[in-house]
Amino acid sequence: MASATPATCKVVLAATVAKGLLAEVTEGLSKLNIKPKLVGFLANGDPAAQVYADYCAKTCRENGFEFDLRVVEKDKIEQAIIEANADKTVHGIIVYYPIFPRTSGQDRYIQNLVAAEKDVEGLCHKYLFNMYQNIRFLDEQNTQKSILPCTPLAVIKVLEYLQIYNSILPYGNRLFGKTVTVINRSEVVGRPLAALLANDGAKVYSVDLDGVDLFTRGQGIKAPRHQVHKQEGWGLKECLPISDVVISGVPGDQFKVPVELVRDGAVCINFSSDKNFDNAAVKEKASIYVPAIGKVTIAVLLRNLLVSA
Numbered sequence: 001m002a003s004a005t006p007a008t009c010k011v012v013l014a015a016t017v018a019k020g021l022l023a024e025v026t027e028g029l030s031k032l033n034i035k036p037k038l039v040g041f042l043a044n045g046d047p048a049a050q051v052y053a054d055y056c057a058k059t060c061r062e063n064g065f066e067f068d069l070r071v072v073e074k075d076k077i078e079q080a081i082i083e084a085n086a087d088k089t090v091h092g093i094i095v096y097y098p099i100f101p102r103t104s105g106q107d108r109y110i111q112n113l114v115a116a117e118k119d120v121e122g123l124c125h126k127y128l129f130n131m132y133q134n135i136r137f138l139d140e141q142n143t144q145k146s147i148l149p150c151t152p153l154a155v156i157k158v159l160e161y162l163q164i165y166n167s168i169l170p171y172g173n174r175l176f177g178k179t180v181t182v183i184n185r186s187e188v189v190g191r192p193l194a195a196l197l198a199n200d201g202a203k204v205y206s207v208d209l210d211g212v213d214l215f216t217r218g219q220g221i222k223a224p225r226h227q228v229h230k231q232e233g234w235g236l237k238e239c240l241p242i243s244d245v246v247i248s249g250v251p252g253d254q255f256k257v258p259v260e261l262v263r264d265g266a267v268c269i270n271f272s273s274d275k276n277f278d279n280a281a282v283k284e285k286a287s288i289y290v291p292a293i294g295k296v297t298i299a300v301l302l303r304n305l306l307v308s309a
């Protein structure tokens, strides 16, 4: 039987968003007379990390960067990073996580081992501190931007491309009036993302297995940086119907966003390696659907590498 009127949802692919960013990178690279080198450390058997590493290699090669993947044992990762920090031929370092069990907190130590000037992923303490504190520059003259964590920044680049960021408003307030749900509150993606969006003025519901946290700069976004409040008793049922944007990053193929709760015309973005949205269902509800963002993440990474070099 012929289906009803086709869905009017616009699907935006990461490649489209990445294109503009990569063009900027290529232009910048043409002004350098060296070939910047990124070193990737793979110390886990995680298939998602392997796929991502392969993809980093391909994108580096295609865009004029050198990529050196170093597969090391878990107990050798510390020394290997220290050596790369001291090696002047290395311009950027990326370590694929997770390496150690999540509950051990050991990955956090590894994140902080990477020298700040080579930390193209923006996961060392100094950059995370600046991000959470809403400190945007490294110097007092405001000429050198602080590095933002890559995946959260990639989501922001997608939101800018989609014009969810309102450029009528001053820089730093461009999400004022927007309500966003972020499903995932990990330390590398979900929590920094919620903080960044709230620092830019959004009201953000951060959803994880332990409940919902509201990240906001308060009424009239008068606070200089985000504050966090527990939303006792809340779940997706309360957040989704009031959200303009729904961003999901739950690992595993078990989880699906209950699209029936999503507001008609919302913007839906998936950053998980797995499909968190049922394709057909989301297209019936969303105004815009972004099925993956990996390519944007790598474009942002290369931009940081260029700055490091």
Ligand SMILES: NC(=O)C1=CN([C@@H]2O[C@H](COP(=O)(O)OP(=O)(O)OC[C@H]3O[C@@H](n4cnc5c(N)ncnc54)[C@H](O)[C@@H]3O)[C@@H](O)[C@H]2O)C=CC1
Pocket (backbone or CB within 6 Å): 048, 151, 154, 183, 184, 185, 186, 187, 188, 189, 190, 207, 208, 209, 249, 250, 251, 252, 255, 271, 272, 273, 274, 292, 293, 294, 297
């Ligand atoms: N597109 C990209 O550039 C990137 C994608 N990823 C992908 O994003 C996903 C998440 O990565 P990480 O944050 O590093 O993983 P993670 O495993 O550290 O964190 C996942 C979080 O989701 C939460 N969670 C699990 N089930 C949930 C549910 N039903 N509802 C709400 N929260 C739930 C967990 O409690 C945890 O806090 C993975 O699939 C990963 O491969 C990660 C980094 C970059």
Ligand SMILES: Nc1nc(=O)c2c([nH]1)NC[C@@H]1CN(c3ccc(C(=O)N[C@@H](CCC(=O)O)C(=O)O)cc3)C=[N+]21
Pocket (backbone or CB within 6 Å): 014, 048, 049, 050, 052, 055, 094, 095, 096, 097, 098, 121, 151, 271, 272, 273, 274, 291, 292, 293, 294, 295, 297
């Ligand atoms: N330090 C560190 N940083 C990471 O960013 C990191 C990591 N470790 N460990 C492994 C995970 C996994 N990961 C993904 C990247 C892209 C897609 C993604 O969007 N993939 C697309 C395909 C990519 C494309 O072709 O656009 C898809 O599944 O449809 C998924 C997962 C990053 N990771």
